[in-house]
Amino acid sequence: MVPFPGRDLLGDAYAAEPVAVVVDRSGGDADAVVSGLQARGWTVRRVDLSGSPAAFDGETTELESVLAQHLQGRVDLCVSLLDGDTWDAGVRQVAETILVAKHAHAALTETAEAGSRAGFVTVTRLDGGVGLRGGRPAAEALAGGVGGVVKTLAREATGVFCRALDVDPDVDRDDFVAALLGEIADAATDTAEVGVDVAGARWTVVPGEFRFAVAQREEIGGDVPDIGVDAGDTLVVTGGARGVTALCVRALAQHTEAAFVLLGRTALADEPSWARGVTDSELKAAAIEDITAGGERPTPREVERRYRDQIAQREIRATIEAVRRAGAEADYIAVDVTDSDAVSTALAPLRDRITGVVHGAGVLADAYLTDKTGDEIHRVFQTKLTGLRTVLDVLDATIRCATWCCSRPSPVCSAMRARRTTRRRTRRCAGSRRAGSGSAPTATSRRSTGARGTAGWTTSTPAVCGCWIPRSVPRRSSSSSARSAPTTCARWWVRTSRCRQETRARWPQLGRGNLLGRRREPPRGGATHVMRGAAFTSRVNQLRLAGARLPARACSYVPAPLDSGAWRNQG
Ligand SMILES: NC(=O)c1ccc[n+]([C@@H]2O[C@H](COP(=O)([O-])OP(=O)(O)OC[C@H]3O[C@@H](n4cnc5c(N)ncnc54)[C@H](OP(=O)(O)O)[C@@H]3O)[C@@H](O)[C@H]2O)c1
Numbered sequence: 101m102v103p104f105p106g107r108d109l110l111g112d113a114y115a116a117e118p119v120a121v122v123v124d125r126s127g128g129d130a131d132a133v134v135s136g137l138q139a140r141g142w143t144v145r146r147v148d149l150s151g152s153p154a155a156f157d158g159e160t161t162e163l164e165s166v167l168a169q170h171l172q173g174r175v176d177l178c179v180s181l182l183d184g185d186t187w188d189a190g191v192r193q194v195a196e197t198i199l200v201a202k203h204a205h206a207a208l209t210e211t212a213e214a215g216s217r218a219g220f221v222t223v224t225r226l227d228g229g230v231g232l233r234g235g236r237p238a239a240e241a242l243a244g245g246v247g248g249v250v251k252t253l254a255r256e257a258t259g260v261f262c263r264a265l266d267v268d269p270d271v272d273r274d275d276f277v278a279a280l281l282g283e284i285a286d287a288a289t290d291t292a293e294v295g296v297d298v299a300g301a302r303w304t305v306v307p308g309e310f311r312f313a314v315a316q317r318e319e320i321g322g323d324v325p326d327i328g329v330d331a332g333d334t335l336v337v338t339g340g341a342r343g344v345t346a347l348c349v350r351a352l353a354q355h356t357e358a359a360f361v362l363l364g365r366t367a368l369a370d371e372p373s374w375a376r377g378v379t380d381s382e383l384k385a386a387a388i389e390d391i392t393a394g395g396e397r398p399t400p401r402e403v404e405r406r407y408r409d410q411i412a413q414r415e416i417r418a419t420i421e422a423v424r425r426a427g428a429e430a431d432y433i434a435v436d437v438t439d440s441d442a443v444s445t446a447l448a449p450l451r452d453r454i455t456g457v458v459h460g461a462g463v464l465a466d467a468y469l470t471d472k473t474g475d476e477i478h479r480v481f482q483t484k485l486t487g488l489r490t491v492l493d494v495l496d497a498t499i500r501c502a503t504w505c506c507s508r509p510s511p512v513c514s515a516m517r518a519r520r521t522t523r524r525r526t527r528r529c530a531g532s533r534r535a536g537s538g539s540a541p542t543a544t545s546r547r548s549t550g551a552r553g554t555a556g557w558t559t560s561t562p563a564v565c566g567c568w569i570p571r572s573v574p575r576r577s578s579s580s581s582a583r584s585a586p587t588t589c590a591r592w593w594v595r596t597s598r599c600r601q602e603t604r605a606r607w608p609q610l611g612r613g614n615l616l617g618r619r620r621e622p623p624r625g626g627a628t629h630v631m632r633g634a635a636f637t638s639r640v641n642q643l644r645l646a647g648a649r650l651p652a653r654a655c656s657y658v659p660a661p662l663d664s665g666a667w668r669n670q671g
Pocket residue numbers: 338339340341342343344345363364365366412435436437438460461462463483487505506507524525526527528566
């Protein structure tokens with residue numbers, strides 16, 4: 101988390117007589133938000149989802165018809181208020197918010213294309229740090245995953261102002277409403293997640309190395325990563341025998357002497373005689389031969405099933421062998437992590453020796469938000485979230501560290517970079533905890549963590565984000581935002597060469613003529629000062645987030661038309 105500059109409010113951000121749709125769960129905050137908007141001249145349509153079933157089961161026909169009904173016609177702003185403080189409520193509300201985004205997409209895009217602001221804002225009351233501060237139990241912070249929905253919508257509906265706002269629960273209701281009303285009119289458009297702490301200060305998340313890794317490297321004074329697990333550890337790795345998680349397990353085994361218990365649904369058996377000694381590429385032919393020899397007709401489905409099963413088992417055996425070759429212990433258990441009884445039965449005998457969990461099991465159902473179905477969301481969440489919960493429920497009292505695997509584009513990267521990131525399907529392991537903070541699911545360590553320090557769960561957000569990366573991200577010309585940067589800003593940069601050098605060094609992409617252009621006169625032509633202001637604020641925020649120390653004046657924006665001459669007084 102890094103401090104985020106104060107808001108630059110746009111007085112005329114939305115069209116006249118704006119319409120807001122507020123989706124809520126009937127909390128007191130919702131009444132206050134609706135009244136606050138109405139007091140500012142908004143017409144509010146309210147969707148009360150308090151009657152939704154406790155757990156999300158993928159059946160969304162009724163919900164989607166209610167959302168479609170409320171989100172048709174003119175919509176300037178869609179606000180989704182989340183208040184889930186249990187695991188099931190968190191999962192359900194994040195899933196519902198995906199569907200809210202799905203149905204809001206068309207109406208908001210239409211408003212944006214008509215030339216005024218269209219906003220999609222989610223609101224949580226987690227910790228004023230989008231659930232990443234580590235002070236809340238994971239179940240309560242789970243709703244922070246809604247930031248993934250917001251970031252996805254921002255990429256799929258590029259004209260829509262998207263923001264995930266999290267306000268500390270101790271902020272009183274009036275200040276909370278004021279924060280929300282300010283946030284929807286913020287000039288900065290490209291920061292998706294903003295937290296407001298109890299003092300009213302704003303925070304956001306920047307990608308970077310996990311703070312323990314940084315601290316350890318500084319302590320060690322070199323590049324040698326101390327990954328914090330050793331011969332005394334046994335790690336349960338869901339999905340760890342196949343796919344990208346298996347590669348991570350192999351790498352981990354090279355660097356630690358920990359033991360591994362790998363979980364997957366594929367049952368492991370001795371290789372059947374028809375497959376023995378047969379190469380992967382010849383497996384299908386061998387399967388056909390075997391089926392035919394048994395007097396049956398080989399259907400493509402049966403051949404494919406046999407082939408996939410053997411390939412999966414070979415991959416599992418190869419992982420186990422590689423781990424053992426590296427000198428670590430490896431066991432494999434066939435179990436579906438969404439089946440709590442089966443997980444409990446499988447892991448209970450090992451509970452005393454297991455010290456950590458890596459949750460890599462996942463299924464993909466990638467689709468644009470507008471194509472999402474309740475069933476797909478349910479399938480992905482079942483493995484990613486319910487599966488994680490199931491494993492933690494069994495092991496919670498004994499583990500001292502946990503990591504889960506997901507992918508997410510950086511919150512401040514350009515659309516182009518995000519697309520590249522997505523294409524590479526960068527795997528991010530996010531979230532780790534050390535023992536010591538007590539409440540569920542924070543566990544008590546079986547042994548001292550010594551110099552490693554303590555922390556709560558770091559995040560549930562990235563784990564959820566992993567489900568929502570769009571297949572492709574629309575390309576946006578980087579030069580268009582450069583052109584729209586206000587002249588006042590350009591003049592400032594030209595004059596402060598030290599600042600420019602520092603910025604170039606830290607953020608080379610922006611150094612190539614974007615903000616640092618030498619234009620001294622106001623650009624001619626049609627764009628309004630509002631958009632220039634928004635682009636300016638966004639750029640400055642990006643620089644600050646990248647670590648540039650910018651003088652306060654460089655970051656001020658005066659909302660006056662460029663032809664008024666007010667810009668001349670800047671910088
Ligand atoms: N591949 C990438 O480039 C990439 C990038 C970013 C993030 N990720 C994330 O990394 C994780 C693994 O991805 P992958 O591409 O390696 O996928 P994968 O090849 O399909 O592997 C998924 C693994 O999860 C296991 N699994 C799935 N559902 C399970 C369940 N209900 N219970 C137990 N095990 C289950 C699978 O084993 P069985 O089939 O035997 O059950 C398999 O070992 C996913 O969470 C994914 O979202 C992957």
